[in-house]
Amino acid sequence: MTLNNGIDRQSQAVIASQLKNILADSITLYALTQNVHWNVTGPLFQSVHAMTEDHYLELATAIDDIAERIRALDVKVPLDLSGHKSEGHSVLTENSDAKEMVEALVRAHETLARGLRASISTAADASDEVTAGLLTDRLTIHEKTAWMLRALLQ
Numbered sequence: 001m002t003l004n005n006g007i008d009r010q011s012q013a014v015i016a017s018q019l020k021n022i023l024a025d026s027i028t029l030y031a032l033t034q035n036v037h038w039n040v041t042g043p044l045f046q047s048v049h050a051m052t053e054d055h056y057l058e059l060a061t062a063i064d065d066i067a068e069r070i071r072a073l074d075v076k077v078p079l080d081l082s083g084h085k086s087e088g089h090s091v092l093t094e095n096s097d098a099k100e101m102v103e104a105l106v107r108a109h110e111t112l113a114r115g116l117r118a119s120i121s122t123a124a125d126a127s128d129e130v131t132a133g134l135l136t137d138r139l140t141i142h143e144k145t146a147w148m149l150r151a152l153l154q
Contacts, residue, residue, distance in 0.1 A: 003074040011126035016075035018119040019131070022138070023066045023077070025115060029108045030059040035092065036101040044098040047152060052105075055145060062138060069134055102149050109146040113139055 003012070037052035067077045092104055116139040123131035 007073075007126050007128050011122075011128070012073045012075070015119070015123055015126060015128055015131055016070050016073045018115075018122060019066055019070045019073070020078065022112065022115055022119060022135070023063065023070065025108075025112050026059060026063050026066060029105075029112060030056055030063060032092070032104060032108055033059060036105060039092075039094070039096075040098050040101055042098045044102070044152060048098055048102060051148065051152075055105075058141065062141070065134060066138075069131055072130075099153060102152055106146050106149045109142045109149070113142045113146065116142065 005012075007015075033052050033056040037049055037056060040048045040052070070077050092101060096104070116135050120132050120135045120139065123129075123135060
């Protein structure tokens with residue numbers, strides 16, 4: 001049965017493509033957040049370890065919500081999201097210190113925030129209030145998280 005939700009097929013395809021990019025970036029951020037959680041050391045250990053646990057648990061739910069929105073637009077979630085990944089994520093090494101780890105997380109959250117902001121406009125222009133609302137909620141979380149992480153470094 002063909003989807004008939006009032007959003008034209010071309011807009012659905014564009015929105016789904018943007019959601020795939022956001023999904024890929026969210027999965028990358030999830031992996032980065034877990035890596036920081038496991039490997040952080042030094043004076044910031046307790047704060048960063050606790051924060052990142054909250055963040056990766058929240059991201060797991062967000063990833064599911066984003067993937068389910070893609071499916072609600074009648075598009076399959078790809079098994080391989082490598083073609084959708086952003087170039088904005090930092091790569092850490094085994095020798096990265098806590099400050100570098102937190103800075104990498106800030107950059108990743110801000111990268112996602114920029115992508116979300118553009119995608120919110122696309123969804124709103126297509127009268128896709130559900131996607132716009134989901135992405136607005138995600139934007140709020142990523143901007144707040146980036147602010148809290150930056151505050152750790154001051």
